[in-house]
Amino acid sequence: EPEVTQTPSHQVTQMGQEVILRCVPISNHLYFYWYRQILGQKVEFLVSFYNNEISEKSEIFDDQFSVERPDGSNFTLKIRSTKLEDSAMYFCASRNRGLNWTDTQYFGPGTRLTVL
Amino acid sequence: LAKTTQPISMDSYEGQEVNITCSHNNIATNDYITWYQQFPSQGPRFIIQGYKTKVTNEVASLFIPADRKSSTLSLPRVSLSDTAVYYCLVGPTGGFKTIFGAGTRLFVKA
Numbered sequence: 001e002p003e004v005t006q007t008p009s010h011q012v013t014q015m016g017q018e019v020i021l022r023c024v025p026i027s028n029h030l031y032f033y034w035y036r037q038i039l040g041q042k043v044e045f046l047v048s049f050y051n052n053e054i055s056e057k058s059e060i061f062d063d064q065f066s067v068e069r070p071d072g073s074n075f076t077l078k079i080r081s082t083k084l085e086d087s088a089m090y091f092c093a094s095r096n097r098g099l100n101w102t103d104t105q106y107f108g109p110g111t112r113l114t115v116l
Numbered sequence: 117l118a119k120t121t122q123p124i125s126m127d128s129y130e131g132q133e134v135n136i137t138c139s140h141n142n143i144a145t146n147d148y149i150t151w152y153q154q155f156p157s158q159g160p161r162f163i164i165q166g167y168k169t170k171v172t173n174e175v176a177s178l179f180i181p182a183d184r185k186s187s188t189l190s191l192p193r194v195s196l197s198d199t200a201v202y203y204c205l206v207g208p209t210g211g212f213k214t215i216f217g218a219g220t221r222l223f224v225k226a
Contacts, residue, residue, distance in 0.1 A: 004159075031212070033214065042203075042219060043154070043160060043216040045213055045214050045215060045216070048212040048213060050212065055212035056212040056213040091159045093159070104150075104162045104165065105160075105214065107160050107161065109159055110158070110159050112157075
């Protein structure tokens, strides 16, 4: 069964550094998402991406964040200058337009970001 | 997007049927109800989705009353491996923004 993959599984960085989290969505999917989950808290929506542009973003997704689909397979999340509070699990998800227009998102295993 | 309310946690024993109810009083006409499951340190996993009445798949059933202001996820004969957090989401299909609530932490005991 096809799946969403994410790299790295764990990223440790110093405060103020830039990080890029990478995702490979399921190949025929058209809609892409990033979420984050701070330890012990709920999953929070960051951004959705369709047709090479951002569709929606949350208030968390400020100017420090950016997303890109640099080629036909990767989908990246960049945090320009990391803060301690960016430490969280980051999940990528992808979705296709199903026959019944369902909204099944397929999530990757996540990247654990630790900012020191 | 409609706000959802679920119990914070539930306990069950292996082999029992578990029903988790979600309230969504402000559900809109074009909203669907979707349930996800999340194990620790893993991404959420789609379980089931429905619009009205009853939906069943190999994993669970989803019961939605006529007024659609609530829904109940039913897990038949749970096992220890069903211990997870279950999220109820309400929104239009094809939407670009997905809001997860706090979810229900189900703990299945032997």
